[in-house]
Amino acid sequence: MKMLALNWNDLKNPYGGGAEVHLEELLRRLVKYGHEVTLFCSGWKGCKAEEETEGIRIIRRGNRYNFNLIAPFHLRKLTRQNRFDLLIEDVNKIPFYTPLYLDIKTLVVVPHLFATTVFHEINFVLGTYIYLAERPMVPFYRGLPYNVISESTADDIASRGVPRENISIIHCGIDRELYSYDPSVTKYERPTILYLGRIKKYKSVQHLIEAFSRVREKLPSARLMVVGAGDYQPQLKSLAQKLNVADHVEFPGFVPSAEKVERMRRAHVAVLPSLKEGWGLTNIESNSVGTTVIAANSPGLRDSVRDGETGFLYEYGNIEQLTQKLLAVLTDEALRHKLEQGGLKWAEEFNWDSAARKFEKLILELGGKNR
DSSP states (O other): OEEEEEOSOOTTSTTOOHHHHHHHHHHHHHHHTTOEEEEEEOOOTTOOSEEEETTEEEEEOSOTTTHHHHHHHHHHHHHHHSOOSEEEEEOSSSOOOGGGTOOSOEEEEESOOOGGGGGGTSOHHHHHHHHHHHTTHHHHTTTOOEEESSHHHHHHHHHTTOOGGGEEEOOOOOOTTTSOOOTTOOOOSSOEEEEESOOOGGGOHHHHHHHHHHHHHHOTTOEEEEESOOTTHHHHHHHHHHTTOGGGEEEEESOOHHHHHHHHHHOSEEEEOOSOOSSOHHHHHHHHTTOEEEEESOTTGGGSOOBTTTEEEEOTTOHHHHHHHHHHHHHOHHHHHHHHHHHHHHHTTOOHHHHHHHHHHHHHHHTTSOO
16 A cells, blocks of 8 residues: 555654654554555754655654644645555644545544643643644544554543544554563662653653652662653752752663663663553563553553553552552562563563554555545
8 A cells, every 4th residue: 555644753853752653663564564655744953854764755844833734735735646545644742634635545543632631731822722723633533543552542532422433452562672671680789760751741750759759768778760851851850959869860861772771671660650641652661671660540551551460550649659659669579570570471462563463454454444
């Protein structure tokens, strides 16, 4: 098939994240399976307007601030010049509302929708814009098939009025070569907690720092690593200073893949305290390298953790509950080892090759079922 994929960013974009990893892992494999793929996305200062990456033709236009406004013009031109069999629209942030101006078979891919979560991250004016831009999605995309990455996102979309039979679920995979278990690697000498991901307000790392300060009251040797980059880092550093734990919280920023995996392997526990996620890929990656996880019982995250088997879930925002879960893992070696073994077994179920084959099967089955 000849496919056109639409997303806000590609993986080379400085603002690329988990949604881009998910889409491009699938697209690269579709190319290997013999399909022709073009990815249309926004650009950034100094980027190449067009290039080919692992067989994917990438076209970049506009920027992150105007992409949804200029996309219709370019998409109409692209579809006139090319006889695409299918449009894969990745709804990440604001929908493009392509059914209004394109007549092409379409699969709607949704990592997750923001809904009211957006108000936890940005100012009220911009938050209202994004919130309202999401609201009309269901009626405008009526009758089209949706593909999501978690049961939580499927529930969210169904609650908005999309029939269950129009929603398919394909879990993310992981890079098993990168996130591999090495039994020769030992944990850090000090009890070490890891947060790995973008540093945004809605990720709620502030809850983890508050819990960490309480953990140190019982376990003074404990330390915390907050690995990643983002605009909420200054506030987190200020909070660590206020709670008198700054000397025991490390903020290394963005780190290379090899260092990231080493930190994941050597940490005693990885924590995701986010308010909402599409899936919680870092939970599976941590499990795959032999590290147990603790995550908020939030949409997406609850799908990637088997509570009491691969790690623990706690009530979002409940600092005391998070503190107790951390102390349990950090002070009970037998419990931690049990959870690590459960996590290794759980992570074996996820790989990108399997996800891509399921995705290919889905798009081939769609055929002429939608417009």
